[in-house]
Amino acid sequence: MTTAQAPAGAGLAGLDPAALRPDFAILSRTVRDGRPLVYLDSGATSQRPRQVLDAERDFLEQHNSAVHRGAHQLAEEATDAYESARARIATFVGADPDELVFVKNATEGINLVAYAMSNSSIRTGLGPESERFALGPGDEIVVTELEHHANLVPWQELCRRTGATLRWYSVTDEGRIDLDSLELSERTKVVAFAHQSNVLGSVAPVEELVARARAVGALVVLDACQSVPHLPVDLRALDVDFAVFSGHKMLGPSGVGVLYGRTELLAAMPPFLTGGSMIELVRLEGSTYAPPPQRFEAGVPMTSQAVGLGAAVDYLTAIGMQNVHAHEMELTRVALDTLREVPGVRIIGPDSLEARGGTVAFVVDGVHAHDVGQVLDDRGIAVRVGHHCAWPLHRRFGVAATVRASFHVYTTVDEVAQLADGVRAARDFFGVS
Amino acid sequence: MQLEQMYQEIILDHYRSPHGSGLKDPYDAESQQINPTCGDEIVLRVKLDDAGEKVLDVSHETLGCSISQASASVLTDLVVGQTVEESMKVLAAFQEMAQGRGKVEPDEDVLGDAVAFAGVAKYPARVKCALLGWMAFKDAVVRVQDGKVEA
Numbered sequence: 290m291t292t293a294q295a296p297a298g299a300g301l302a303g304l305d306p307a308a309l310r311p312d313f314a315i316l317s318r319t320v321r322d323g324r325p326l327v328y329l330d331s332g333a334t335s336q337r338p339r340q341v342l343d344a345e346r347d348f349l350e351q352h353n354s355a356v357h358r359g360a361h362q363l364a365e366e367a368t369d370a371y372e373s374a375r376a377r378i379a380t381f382v383g384a385d386p387d388e389l390v391f392v393k394n395a396t397e398g399i400n401l402v403a404y405a406m407s408n409s410s411i412r413t414g415l416g417p418e419s420e421r422f423a424l425g426p427g428d429e430i431v432v433t434e435l436e437h438h439a440n441l442v443p444w445q446e447l448c449r450r451t452g453a454t455l456r457w458y459s460v461t462d463e464g465r466i467d468l469d470s471l472e473l474s475e476r477t478k479v480v481a482f483a484h485q486s487n488v489l490g491s492v493a494p495v496e497e498l499v500a501r502a503r504a505v506g507a508l509v510v511l512d513a514c515q516s517v518p519h520l521p522v523d524l525r526a527l528d529v530d531f532a533v534f535s536g537h538k539m540l541g542p543s544g545v546g547v548l549y550g551r552t553e554l555l556a557a558m559p560p561f562l563t564g565g566s567m568i569e570l571v572r573l574e575g576s577t578y579a580p581p582p583q584r585f586e587a588g589v590p591m592t593s594q595a596v597g598l599g600a601a602v603d604y605l606t607a608i609g610m611q612n613v614h615a616h617e618m619e620l621t622r623v624a625l626d627t628l629r630e631v632p633g634v635r636i637i638g639p640d641s642l643e644a645r646g647g648t649v650a651f652v653v654d655g656v657h658a659h660d661v662g663q664v665l666d667d668r669g670i671a672v673r674v675g676h677h678c679a680w681p682l683h684r685r686f687g688v689a690a691t692v693r694a695s696f697h698v699y700t701t702v703d704e705v706a707q708l709a710d711g712v713r714a715a716r717d718f719f720g721v722s
Numbered sequence: 723m724q725l726e727q728m729y730q731e732i733i734l735d736h737y738r739s740p741h742g743s744g745l746k747d748p749y750d751a752e753s754q755q756i757n758p759t760c761g762d763e764i765v766l767r768v769k770l771d772d773a774g775e776k777v778l779d780v781s782h783e784t785l786g787c788s789i790s791q792a793s794a795s796v797l798t799d800l801v802v803g804q805t806v807e808e809s810m811k812v813l814a815a816f817q818e819m820a821q822g823r824g825k826v827e828p829d830e831d832v833l834g835d836a837v838a839f840a841g842v843a844k845y846p847a848r849v850k851c852a853l854l855g856w857m858a859f860k861d862a863v864v865r866v867q868d869g870k871v872e873a
């Protein structure tokens with residue numbers, strides 16, 4: 290197997306995006322009549338370096354085979370590559386390999402937990418050990434007003450199926466979870482929240498929320514989709530029960546994500562999808578299930594994608610997540626400082642660098658987000674416009690849509706500075722300046 | 723700059739002073755349409771004649787981008803005073819143009835000012851914005867007709 294090459298722009302002195310950019314071929318293309326691409330939409334999906342693409346290609350050209358099946362050489366190599374990726378990703382987030390389940394994406398990971406709870410609630414769990422996941426009328430699931438739909442709708446549906454009640458923490462004007470807005474109770478069974486908001490960029494007070502959940506015996510589900518790709522994250526230290534993240538947001542492939550669950554919880558949790566690979570013993574009358582993580586990986590899983598995610602984690606590790614975070618904070622500082630100077634711009638989210646990540650959302654008075662996005666696109670600048678799958682949050686701020694810029698290791702200060710110029714141009718174009 | 727192709731002067735004019743804006747009474751049916759990708763929203767009312775054959779009035783309230791607002795405005799100009807049948811022909815032509823990826827040659831005789839939206843067809847993400855008002859109009863007309871059948 291080829292060993293991953295360390296990226297050139299990594300070092301103790303921090304991160305040099307210019308040195309990393311050659312790894313990302315897509316960044317040198319042009320868009321819309323020959324303008325250099327300025328990709329400020331990494332929060333939606335990030336770009337993949339050559340090292341990730343090479344790892345996927347190498348796997349497919351040299352080792353491709355169905356994992357955890359067959360005894361031929363390729364099957365062994367493929368299984369090793371798949372499990373090695375799991376182990377490296379586990380190290381990256383401070384977990385044991387058996388605590389990581391490969392899923393399609395974060396959305397599937399959250400649904401897996403919700404459906405396992407659903408199964409426990411109708412008593413099709415493994416046995417008495419699954420009772421702790423059972424919900425019924427009177428029980429509560431708690432989320433926050435800033436959640437991505439992926440961490441909201443599955444819980445709404447779980448409530449519908451079990452008769453439990455959904456409650457939520459509201460969000461302050463500054464874009465923080467308002468801890469005074471809700472009291473957990475003995476009936477609170479799940480507290481699910483985003484580590485970092487995909488719109489506001491605000492980072493949740495995990496320690497405090499975990500402490501409150503622990504005090505009432507609730508399970509904590511952390512949506513780490515926007516934190517694991519951008520900050521050093523140690524899931525064990527955060528003491529959460531479950532966490533999810535997606536490969537495509539962390540320089541890895543799409544089609545692979547991760548569900549983390551504490552060992553004893555995964556061991557007690559019934560499966561969601563069933564079929565091949567996840568069984569222990571099958572008879573026509575009924576079956577028993579494999580221990581985790583296999584219990585939750587029914588069917589032939591994604592393999593080159595998992596291997597690619599392993600390579601992405603190697604790439605990020607070589608750069609150092611502290612460096613990634615520091616770089617993104619510098620970009621955020623530039624974004625906030627330059628946007629603040631543009632008349633009519635209102636930042637939605639914290640206008641400071643405190644407990645914050647590299648996602649900046651804003652509205653422009655008199656110009657709809659779609660129209661701002663169109664003007665930016667015309668200049669080659671790719672941002673996200675709309676509600677970013679956080680509709681209740683947008684309603685909370687009284688806006689239908691925002692413009693969102695988000696960054697990653699390859700984003701440069703110069704690119705971020707172009708954003709404010711583009712917003713000025715949008716104001717000119719629509720005659721509001 | 724391709725921007726001017728999309729945001730033709732006619733579109734910007736309608737955006738700045740939209741026609742038919744502000745919900746009016748009386749009306750026969752109302753339709754609310756939402757663009758789930760961006761959260762934009764239109765509420766549109768229609769008033770037909772007693773026979774249900776002619777469009778007497780259209781009014782709307784649009785919370786959305788320049789394209790969706792201008793499109794609802796142009797729609798008002800094009801369909802008010804027309805027969806329902808004619809208005810549906812305009813709608814079909816508009817929809818064909820909007821979804822044509824820039825490859826459909828719009829018929830100015832049918833579409834009038836709405837030909838200005840031909841540039842939008844090259845931007846698939848914006849097609850829904852252009853169609854939002856038209857979908858509301860179609861839905862509202864169907865509601866009136868259904869109501870009349872039931873009555």
Ligand SMILES: Cc1ncc(COP(=O)(O)O)c(C=O)c1O
Pocket residue numbers: 332333394395396397437439440483485486487512514515535546678
């Ligand atoms: C905070 C957050 N949660 C969940 C998701 C869902 O991720 P995926 O679509 O990869 O399942 C996203 C992605 O947009 C996100 O930003």
